[in-house]
Amino acid sequence: MNELTIAMPKGRIFEEAYEMLIEAGFELPENVEMSRKLMIEIPQEKIRFILAKPMDVPTYVEHGVADIGIAGKDVLLEQNREVHELLDLNISKCHIASAGLPNTALNEIAPRIATKYPTVASDYYREKGEQVEIIGLNGSIELAPMIGLADRIVDIVSTGQTLKENGLVEYEFITDVSSRLIANPVSYRMKNERILDLVKRLKKCVK
């Protein structure tokens, strides 16, 4: 049996996904020390976890340094990488939406959209037949409409609490997001049995 390298996003998704793997019958230690560690070896299962920033998981998997990984649909849509999307784990659910100050319209001449997801945002407005200018930001996107940098933001929304606290309202629903199990195309073939077995076992635990 070959070693399987799994790229996991750090933080909350890691814990949820880890729980799922335990539930699927993988023999994993109950508590993992993951404060600063970037790699965790599980010799009894021949599994190695690497911990990456959520945005980077598809990169590791595409290049084959990780065989499989768990990535948000938002990241997959934004980066469009050559990976196989095998299973919807149905965890860390949220959606991507546009938001802005209440009762405002898009600027007619050059509507400006601030976002962490430039590809998703520009694809969405193009599909709608609207030409917009995308302003890329890395965080605290809600600031942009508040101080007049943009008319709208495109961002992930889970409870809507952050929007509300900053006096913003949701305008358009763009797409649903949840965590997906992805695989490198070569690993999918070379380690086919192991990966299909994992998919099958996880599938039973999807709620």
Add this chain to the structure above:
Amino acid sequence: MSPIRKFEKPLGMRDTFPKIFEKKEIIRQTGREFLRLRGFDFIQTPTLEYYDTVGKASAIVDSSLFKLVDSQGNTLVLRPDMTTPIARVATSKLLKEKIPLRLAYFASVFRAQQLEGGRPAEFEQMGIEIIGDSSVYADAEVILTAIHLLKALGIEEFKITIGNAGILDAIIKKNVQDEKQFEELHSLLVRKNVVGFEEAVISYHLPVEKEKTLLSFIEDATEMKSIREIAKYLYEKDAFIYMEQLASILEIADATSYIAFDFTLASHMNYYTGMLFEVFATGSGFPIGNGGRYDGLLQVFGTEVSAIGFGLRVDHLLEVIPQQSDEKNEVLVLFVATQLAEALKTAEKLRAQGKRTTLQSIEGLENLAAFENHFAEIVRIGQGGNVHE
């Protein structure tokens, strides 16, 4: 954009340093000897082709083509694949001489990169095409050639996944309502986006029977133990019988351990019409090659002849071929100016023994010790006679 620095190359362009060059040469020579022995003739085609012919007929998306304009105003492309130029030359000339043709190539192809680095925009491909044989034996010969070529290169851990574009298209088309749904499902399968496929099928609100067929097809096809399991999805059995024949030929040829069938296999190379396959090997994160039957492509160039072939990516092969031991067995012949004649003779003798010999005058060296470090054996030809080390 910041100004271009002196050391920079265009995005995706790479230098080949001596070590990699040697490794590539081994692949090229091994491949050439192997394919010639198998009856394939090597050919070369031009680097530049017309956009309107080869550029449009190739399955590479427009945005990946390198385009330029010639002095008459025609748009040219750097060849993005080898199959299309070979289809052109076979149709216009070679097929009149011999049929079926067995052709082979080792050449660079060019595909512009839009994303970040990590992928070359120019890379070499080694491959074959069999043109003018529509029998299942040509399919088998192509797959067996790929298997044996990989083995000749010393690669043991690899897998060839075989599908059939005709069968896949028929199953999807039979169960969707329009061309748009077909295109969408097909492109989801190219990326093997199982989740997206299932979501899309459900979102179409197809008649229950059709929805069920598509969903169970994708599940069965990924976990198929025997190719017979797919038969129930087919209405027209010819293609299936063809694939069964192929499977049994490959069994006779003792190739079963290297192959797997997956009828959801779809390719972005949209000229494939029948059997198609991808080659995977441990050591590279990307497929090392792909191939298939493309009976429609030659029609673009005006002949109705069937064709089939495959190409391996040399850059990915480099990652998977076993490490060559690079022992240093090079000889350095150092001489002082007055002893040139003697040095020439010595070097000649060493080379005749098959030793890689560098001839270097001491006067031309600034750092003698550092240069000597690169060699396993040193012969000094000085006033006092020859010294071997």
